[in-house]
Amino acid sequence: MACTPEASGAAGDPITELNMRFERDAIPLIDRLFAGALSLTRNKQDAEDLVQETMLRAYAGFHTFREGTNLKAWLYRILQNTWINQYRKKQSRLAEIPVEYITDQHMAADVLLTSARLRSAEVDALESLPDDEVKAALMTLREELRVAVYYADVEGFSYKEIANITNASVGTVMSRLHRGRQRLRIALRMVASRRGMTSAETWSDQPSATPVIAI
Known part of the structure; x- marks a missing residue:
């Protein structure tokens, strides 16, 4: 489910530093995002797909994230928007809270x-x-x-x-x-x-x- 970006370029390169920051700060939040995804999708497979798409979008837009602000909230915003755009219309059942949490x-x-x-x-x-x-x-x-x-x-x-x-x-x-x-x-x-x-x-x-x- 994790989508760890591969670092590219020499040390000190802005892209390399961005990749390192993403792997250091964003990747560890995947489990929490999965819990939130379950609260929306109700289905484990759909939640995994939603988190995967969320992380791909987050990585693509990570250069817009302001370091020092709430990264978890930023990721949840992407998760919510991704759900609205691609998943919610496909669901006919009510969402569930991830009960294990x-x-x-x-x-x-x-x-x-x-x-x-x-x-x-x-x-x-x-x-x-x-x-x-x-x-x-x-x-x-x-x-x-x-x-x-x-x-x-x-x-x-x-x-x-x-x-x-x-x-x-x-x-x-x-x-x-x-x-x-x-x-x-x-x-x-x-x-x-x-x-x-x-x-x-x-x-x-x-x-x-x-x-x-x-x-």
Whole structure:
């Protein structure tokens, strides 16, 4: 899946230095790009193809990348645009988040960001949910909400970076994250209630004074 560029020219040559920078900085991010690609394609083979095409485009345009800025966000922007241009129209199913990168601890923390101040017993209940149930709850979100939550809470991108990656406004990103986290919280507490770990009625609806995690 990796597409390592071959260095050409003598040492000190701009093309050689560009190749070395790409191999040093961009190639190690392929696994993270693959995780993001799975969130869009839902299919391993399609994700591999998407990453391959993304890396080819990134290499071709690497001279335009400003060193010192966020390379991962730059690569994700290329990934997103490549998906829109070549893959999304071919898909009829909703995208999935790469489940191997998502745990119940991730989702519990994300839900707490926009949820009420929860009692310690309720926090413990969320954190003890099996991964497959957390992933199932996540899959209830619409694609744009699911992808926004993934970029923010798994990859750690800022609102501005997500807006740039998804070609949306910052306000749209904030709205998607708010709605996505709210709906995920509801889905998770229903799962917890069904398991008899906590009652849905015991969850507080008073806003928390301090976010659990910062975006």
